[in-house]
Amino acid sequence: MRDRFYLLKDHFVSEDKALARQSGVDKAVSRTDEFLVDVVDQMDEFERKKEHTREAAKLKKKLDADGERSEKPRLDVIERQLAVQERSLDQQTELMTFLLQKMP
Numbered sequence: 307m308r309d310r311f312y313l314l315k316d317h318f319v320s321e322d323k324a325l326a327r328q329s330g331v332d333k334a335v336s337r338t339d340e341f342l343v344d345v346v347d348q349m350d351e352f353e354r355k356k357e358h359t360r361e362a363a364k365l366k367k368k369l370d371a372d373g374e375r376s377e378k379p380r381l382d383v384i385e386r387q388l389a390v391q392e393r394s395l396d397q398q399t400e401l402m403t404f405l406l407q408k409m410p
Contacts, residue, residue, distance in 0.1 A: 310406075311349045318346060338409075345405050352398045359391045 366384050 311346070311402075314342060315346050315349065318342065341405075341409070345402070345409075348398065348402065348405075352395070352402070355391060355398070356395060359388060359395065362388055362391070 362384055366381065366388070369381060369384075
């Protein structure tokens with residue numbers, strides 16, 4: 307599924323660049339195009355959140371490995387943030403699956 311989004315994103319990026327090179331020509335945007343733009347935007351946001359979650363997990367592991375339990379409130383905050391982000395990623399995945407099923 308991830309490859310499909312990257313292929314789709316690359317297609318839109320190359321198409322946008324080609325349209326930018328043309329002068330005076332406007333492209334009619336169909337409902338499918340609008341839908342796909344929304345899906346690609348959601349996928350980009352999903353990827354950013356996933357990367358943020360990875361970074362937070364690395365920080366937590368580093369703090370645990372260093373024995374930095376003196377910052378216990380900080381670790382609790384990180385653990386809570388990770389839990390919230392995991393739930394958000396699950397919801398994003400469900401949304402992407404739903405949107406892909408609705409694609410014409």
